[in-house]
Amino acid sequence: MGLGVVGRCDNLVFARGQPQRERQFAAFRAAIDVALEEKVDLVLVAGDLFDSNTQPRRSVDRVAAELKRLVEARIRTVMIPGTHDVYDRASIYRAHDLAALAGAIGTDLVTLLTPDQPKVRLEALDVTVHGGVFATKRAPRSPLETMAVAGDPSTWQVGLIHGSIAIPNQTEHDEVVITTEEIAASRLDYLALGHWHSASKGKAGQTTYAYPGAPEPVALDQDRAGNVLLVGLDMKDGAKSVTVEERKVGRTRFEKLELDAAAIATQPALIQQLASRADPDLVLDVRLIGVRPDLLDVHVDEVEAALAGQFLKVRVRDRSLPALSDGPLPPEDTVLGAFVRDIEAGIAELEAADDVEGAGELRDVLRLGRLLLAGEAVTL
Numbered sequence: 001m002g003l004g005v006v007g008r009c010d011n012l013v014f015a016r017g018q019p020q021r022e023r024q025f026a027a028f029r030a031a032i033d034v035a036l037e038e039k040v041d042l043v044l045v046a047g048d049l050f051d052s053n054t055q056p057r058r059s060v061d062r063v064a065a066e067l068k069r070l071v072e073a074r075i076r077t078v079m080i081p082g083t084h085d086v087y088d089r090a091s092i093y094r095a096h097d098l099a100a101l102a103g104a105i106g107t108d109l110v111t112l113l114t115p116d117q118p119k120v121r122l123e124a125l126d127v128t129v130h131g132g133v134f135a136t137k138r139a140p141r142s143p144l145e146t147m148a149v150a151g152d153p154s155t156w157q158v159g160l161i162h163g164s165i166a167i168p169n170q171t172e173h174d175e176v177v178i179t180t181e182e183i184a185a186s187r188l189d190y191l192a193l194g195h196w197h198s199a200s201k202g203k204a205g206q207t208t209y210a211y212p213g214a215p216e217p218v219a220l221d222q223d224r225a226g227n228v229l230l231v232g233l234d235m236k237d238g239a240k241s242v243t244v245e246e247r248k249v250g251r252t253r254f255e256k257l258e259l260d261a262a263a264i265a266t267q268p269a270l271i272q273q274l275a276s277r278a279d280p281d282l283v284l285d286v287r288l289i290g291v292r293p294d295l296l297d298v299h300v301d302e303v304e305a306a307l308a309g310q311f312l313k314v315r316v317r318d319r320s321l322p323a324l325s326d327g328p329l330p331p332e333d334t335v336l337g338a339f340v341r342d343i344e345a346g347i348a349e350l351e352a353a354d355d356v357e358g359a360g361e362l363r364d365v366l367r368l369g370r371l372l373l374a375g376e377a378v379t380l
């Protein structure tokens with residue numbers, strides 16, 4: 001049989017301010033749309049559906065209403081709590097029965113896996129979903145340790161874990177950590193992971209595992225976020241095959257832009273040029289490069305402030321270099337002539353030694369000194 005899986009949504013109802021929360025909710029809704037359009041058999045939510053265990057009732061009701069759309073289409077959902085919405089005594093999942101709110105009582109259409117119900121066998125799909133859930137934020141042991149996969153009668157064995165895959169010197173302080181060795185030994189066909197905000201996937205032994213990442217990026221460096229995964233579990237000639245496909249549900253776009261400073265006349269002209277790209281869903285990362293004209297003064301913080309309302313986020317970094325002198329040098333016995341020769345020799349030395357930063361600073365000294373000694377107005 002074929003089995004489609006979509007989900008494992010991380011930080012879906014993000015609570016830092018209303019606009020951000022609305023963006024996250026829209027991505028959750030888009031994920032449900034994908035599940036309905038693709039007529040998947042099962043939706044998995046791998047924790048952190050909620051940003052915290054304290055939520056306005058309205059957020060809970062909105063999530064339940066989305067789950068209800070799946071219930072009405074007879075699509076099953078299996079969820080686990082995460083680290084933001086940990087299954088402790090104050091858990092939002094204890095305060096609210098999402099299965100009941102979604103109209104799934106008395107059916108197996110919505111299941112929350114907990115320490116008391118660590119797995120669910122969905123007979124109609126011939127799949128068993130195993131959760132690795134603890135009642136504390138910090139896992140007392142690996143969630144893969146106690147998964148009872150061997151001996152389970154379902155054809156398909158799926159794991160659902162909210163945590164990190166061990167990376168030396170990086171995950172030592174994480175609350176929930178598993179290793180690829182443990183995954184390889186798990187006997188799972190597919191392990192659905194949540195917690196990491198960027199998409200990634202791999203295979204350990206016979207087990208395919210993947211993180212979909214957050215459905216809508218929650219930080220500016222997350223250009224690998226914004227997706228859900230569509231997972232196909234198929235049996236071909238008695239052999240199992242697992243496919244994983246990304247589907248975009250987030251609206252955030254990322255764009256990196258390099259601009260040649262030589263082609264920029266003034267700071268207002270730069271602001272105007274960038275404003276032509278205005279887009280409330282765009283994270284724009286601008287780098288000024290090349291050689292900067294002597295009279296161009298760009299203050300990146302002012303440019304960012306001027307554009308802030310027109311983008312989701314805009315960052316401007318100035319990596320341009322001030323120009324060396326062009327044309328004939330002033331006579332050696334003038335202050336300006338001696339200064340230019342002295343500084344240019346210093347720049348040549350630093351550039352020969354590959355000291356890019358030092359040479360850049362000295363180029364700026366040259367630019368400012370030249371302007372000052374030539375009597376130009378200089379803004380520092």
Ligand SMILES: [Mn+2]
Pocket residue numbers: 048082083084162194195196
């Ligand atoms: Mn988390």
